[in-house]
Amino acid sequence: MTACGIVLAAGAGTRYGQPKVFARDAVGTPWLVSVVAALRDGGCDEVLVVIGAEAVRAQRLVATVDGARPVVATDWDTGLSASVRAGLAAVAATDADLAVIAPVDVPGMPASVVARVLQAAVGPGSLARATYDGRPGHPVAIGREHWAPVSASVHGDSGANRYLSTHAAVAVECADLWDGADLDTR
Template sequence: MAESSATDPGPDAPGTRTDIPAPAIAGLLLAAGGGRRLGGRPKALLPHRGRPLVEHAARALRDGGCAPVHVVLGAAEEEVRERAELPGCVLVGNPHWAEGMGSSLRAGLASLSPHTPPDAPLSRPPLHPPFGTTPPGPGPGAHGTAPYEVTAVVVALVDQPGVGAEAVARVRAAFRSRTSLAAAAYDGRRGHPVLFGAAHWAAVADRAVGDRGARAYLAEHHDALELVDCSGIASPGDIDTPEDLHRLNGGS
C-alpha cells in the first residue's frame, strides 16, 4: 500500500488547488448588422442553404473548436432570437448596433470579460444545449465541468459564409498566450477570423468605433500580428449587396 509523504499530500488533501481555471478560447460572432445596402434586411437572417446565415456562422465557430460561442445581435434582434436555432450560444443584445461594427465588438468583448456580472443587461444565458456538448460556464458546470477563464477569442463576421470551421480552427491554433494576436490572411491580405488574446481586449474596445471595428488596433500592432494563411480553405467575400446575395444562393 502506497504511503503519502509529507511533501506530497495528494490531490484530495486540504489546501490542494483543484479550482485552477482551464483556458478557453471563445468564439465571438458579430451578427448585428441591419443590411442597409440589402434594403434593410438583417444580415443574421439572410438565407443560405435553407437556413439563416447566423446559424452557419455560429456553427463554424463551434466546429472550429471555439467555446463558449457568443453571438452579438442588433437589427431585428427579437426576430433573430425567434427564428434562428443557435443551440449553446450566448446571445448578446447590442442596442447601439446602428453605430457600427465597433459597438458590437465592444458589446461582445464585455460579455466575455470575467468582470462582467452574470446578470449584466448585455448578456443572456444559453437558450439550448450546445451542438452535442455542454458549453463551459463560469464556475463548476452542471455536469461537473471545471471552472474556466476565457484567455482568447476568435472573432468572425456573420456575412462571410465562405469562412468555415477549417479557417476558424487554423486561426485558433495560433493561440499561444493571453498576448496572442493573429488573423486569417487571403493572398497576403489580412481578413477574418481574428484571434485576440485577452490581454488585448481593453485596448481593442477603446479603439473600436464606427464600422472600422479593430482595424485601427491591428494596424498599430502589425509587428505583433501573426498572419495565418487561409487562402486555399476559405473565401472572405462579404454579403453586402443584392448581387452578393444572389451569387451566394446560386445565381450567376
C-alpha cells in the same frame, strides 16, 4: 486555453436589404447557423452572437442555434464598433483566454480556418488574423490582454483592423482553405 467565438450580427444590413442575422443560403440554412458551427467546430467552447437591429426577432433566431448565446448591443446603430465592444464585454465575463471574432456575413468560412487561426494564437497576449493571399480577413483571434484596449480603440464603423495592424497581429494565411469572401449584397 479556452476560446469563445463572437459573431457580429447586430447591423441593419442596409446594403444587403435586411439585417444579415436573418440571411439564408440557397437551401434555406441561416448564415448564422453556418458561422456558429464553424466557430464551434474550429475550437471555440462557446459562441456569443451580438445582435441589435430587430433584436427581439434576432433573439428568437439565436435561441434556435445550438451552442449560441445572444448578446444585445443596445447602441448597434452607432456602427460596427458597438458590436465589437458588446461582444468583448460579454466574453470578459467568461473564463475564455481568447475571443475569435467573425461577422455573420461569412457563411462559407470553414472550421479549418478557425482552427488554423486558433493554432497561431498561443495565449491571452495573442493577436492573430486570417489572411487570404496576403489580404486581411476573418476570423481574428484576440487574447484577453487586448480586449480592453481593442474596445477603447474602435469607433463608429471601424472594427479592430487598425489595432491589429499596429500591434503586429500574426498573419495566418488561409487561402488554401477558403477565399475569405464576405457577402454584402444579394
